[in-house]
Amino acid sequence: xxxxxxxxxxxxxxxxxxxxxxxxxxxxxxxxxxxxxFGKNVDAVVKAAFHAGAxxxxxxxxxxxxxxxxxxxxxxxxxIVKDNTPDIVLAGHTTRGxxxxxxxxxxxxxxxxxxxxxxxxxxGRLKAVHPVYSGxxxxxxxxxxxxTQFATLRGRAFxxxxxxxxxxxxxxxxxxxxxxxxxxxxxxxxxxxxxxVSLSDAAIIVSGGRGVGGPEGFxxxxxxxxxxxAAVGASRATVDxxxxxxxxxxxxxxxxxxxxxYIAAGISGAIQHQAGxxxxxxxxxxxxxxxxxxxxxxxxxxxxxxxELLPALTKVFKEKLxx
Numbered sequence: 001x002x003x004x005x006x007x008x009x010x011x012x013x014x015x016x017x018x019x020x021x022x023x024x025x026x027x028x029x030x031x032x033x034x035x036x037x038f039g040k041n042v043d044a045v046v047k048a049a050f051h052a053g054a055x056x057x058x059x060x061x062x063x064x065x066x067x068x069x070x071x072x073x074x075x076x077x078x079x080i081v082k083d084n085t086p087d088i089v090l091a092g093h094t095t096r097g098x099x100x101x102x103x104x105x106x107x108x109x110x111x112x113x114x115x116x117x118x119x120x121x122x123x124g125r126l127k128a129v130h131p132v133y134s135g136x137x138x139x140x141x142x143x144x145x146x147x148t149q150f151a152t153l154r155g156r157a158f159x160x161x162x163x164x165x166x167x168x169x170x171x172x173x174x175x176x177x178x179x180x181x182x183x184x185x186x187x188x189x190x191x192x193x194x195x196x197v198s199l200s201d202a203a204i205i206v207s208g209g210r211g212v213g214g215p216e217g218f219x220x221x222x223x224x225x226x227x228x229x230a231a232v233g234a235s236r237a238t239v240d241x242x243x244x245x246x247x248x249x250x251x252x253x254x255x256x257x258x259x260x261x262y263i264a265a266g267i268s269g270a271i272q273h274q275a276g277x278x279x280x281x282x283x284x285x286x287x288x289x290x291x292x293x294x295x296x297x298x299x300x301x302x303x304x305x306x307x308e309l310l311p312a313l314t315k316v317f318k319e320k321l322x323x
Contacts, residue, residue, distance in 0.1 A: 065176060213266075287306075
């Protein structure tokens with residue numbers, strides 16, 4: 001039976017969406033799914049993990065793991081994998097997921113398939129689809145060495161399981177590897193954006209480009225996003241111009257996103273931007289330039305003034321959604 005471990009990321013006691021998706025992906029590979037939960041006071045996360053598809057949990061509850069730090073987390077994952085030798089280890093392709101999986105794979109001298117959009121298992125070998133050349137080409141990759149195979153999964157590329165509150169399982173408690181005195185990095189404080197929809201998790205994104213004309217031009221973008229419960233995105237040009245903070249940038253040097261709906265307003269569609277959103281399920285482009293490259297990628301295109309079209313769309317959606 002295939003043994004699949006899934007490192008489960010959480011924040012404020014809540015299992016993050018990429019980890020739920022990783023559990024869903026693990027279920028398609030067959031075999032036993034073991035969730036790995038590291039942190040402090042993580043019983044709620046353990047319970048959520050069972051509901052999301054884990055068959056068993058290895059829990060490490062300790063003050064040294066209260067906040068994510070590279071050294072203790074990587075050392076712990078490395079030891080657990082070395083002691084249990086699972087066939088596969090999965091995690092979301094988040095900042096933390098990339099760090100801990102890359103570190104553990106390197107420590108164990110094992111292969112890592114990164115930013116996967118599809119997974120399959122053939123003869124015990126994990127095969128994955130990975131976008132390359134700014135998403136223009138989809139390559140099939142696999143690990144040819146023996147032993148545990150690591151993989152990180154692109155957000156929103158895999159379907160999470162429907163939560164099942166009746167599910168439970170065996171919880172194995174383990175101990176941390178490093179004592180506080182052995183950890184070089186210390187967390188002084190943590191600051192998070194409040195009251196905003198995360199680009200990485202958003203099902204809908206409304207993005208603005210150079211066509212918005214300036215910082216004030218993002219007003220209709222934000223109004224439509226608020227009505228749709230969407231995240232606000234932006235092109236690199238608008239971020240470089242100082243019209244909107246970097247945290248909103250979508251593209252090769254910003255966030256890579258895969259929402260169900262991506263609305264690009266006033267965005268020409270440079271290769272750099274397309275690299276960050278071309279895997280969106282539905283793309284709607286609004287631009288005054290009928291020859292803008294974004295129309296070649298769009299599912300639906302509207303040639304027109306975004307300052308006329310976005311308010312009109314916002315009005316219609318308000319009526320349809322009763323807002």
